[in-house]
Amino acid sequence: LSPSYRLFGYFRSSAAFRVRIALNLKGLKVDHVSVNLPAGLQHQDGFRSLSPQALVPLLETAGGDRLVQSMAIIEYLDEMHPKPAFLPADPLGRAFVRGLAQMIACEIHPLNNLRVLNKLRELGQNEDGITAWYHHWLQAGLGPVETRLVAANAGTFCAGESPGLADIFLVPQVTNAERYRFDLGPYPTIRRIVAACRALPAFAEAAPEKQPDAA
Numbered sequence: 001l002s003p004s005y006r007l008f009g010y011f012r013s014s015a016a017f018r019v020r021i022a023l024n025l026k027g028l029k030v031d032h033v034s035v036n037l038p039a040g041l042q043h044q045d046g047f048r049s050l051s052p053q054a055l056v057p058l059l060e061t062a063g064g065d066r067l068v069q070s071m072a073i074i075e076y077l078d079e080m081h082p083k084p085a086f087l088p089a090d091p092l093g094r095a096f097v098r099g100l101a102q103m104i105a106c107e108i109h110p111l112n113n114l115r116v117l118n119k120l121r122e123l124g125q126n127e128d129g130i131t132a133w134y135h136h137w138l139q140a141g142l143g144p145v146e147t148r149l150v151a152a153n154a155g156t157f158c159a160g161e162s163p164g165l166a167d168i169f170l171v172p173q174v175t176n177a178e179r180y181r182f183d184l185g186p187y188p189t190i191r192r193i194v195a196a197c198r199a200l201p202a203f204a205e206a207a208p209e210k211q212p213d214a215a
């Protein structure tokens, strides 16, 4: 069976990591194209002509359509390949899960992205300042995620007994936090859920260090 999708990503990109998890959970075959972000390849004309924002991930379908933004890509995959479902059946459950995913995707991740950190460096911030910035936004974002999970009496995963959209966003963000030596002690529910996810091959095989382009 030839792959029906092509994923432009980078091993360390947590947004691409989300899409890798989603593809694995759906059991979909994919060809990986590595875009070396630290080397700036996302800014070259070749990639920018595919993705005007110069960001990964970008998913190309068998029909040649190109999709950007990990949330949109993952919801597209969920609609095209409904089993296993990434969202609960009830509207309240769906809003809960989407809320968690957006707390990560909209309120934490964009502030700690490579281009933002590079801009801070350009404005004269040293590496201690960069780490303080990074940790600040993690703390501001993960605390409320933990609170919501505790209040909802989260199951093995963010919403019940099977992994879904919120877990797909949580694991890469926690992986980034670990890389930046952020203390996850105050977030026991997050740690428990992430451990449960990592025990699944779909998550484990999507991890940065498992990718062929890992440095």
Ligand SMILES: N[C@@H](CCC(=O)N[C@@H](CS)C(=O)NCC(=O)O)C(=O)O
Binding pocket: 012, 013, 014, 015, 016, 037, 042, 054, 055, 056, 057, 068, 069, 070, 071, 105, 113, 114, 115, 116
């Ligand atoms: N909101 C976007 C974020 C995409 C994004 O920020 N990608 C990062 C890697 S995780 C990137 O390509 N960064 C390149 C840069 O900062 O120059 C999504 O969810 O797809």
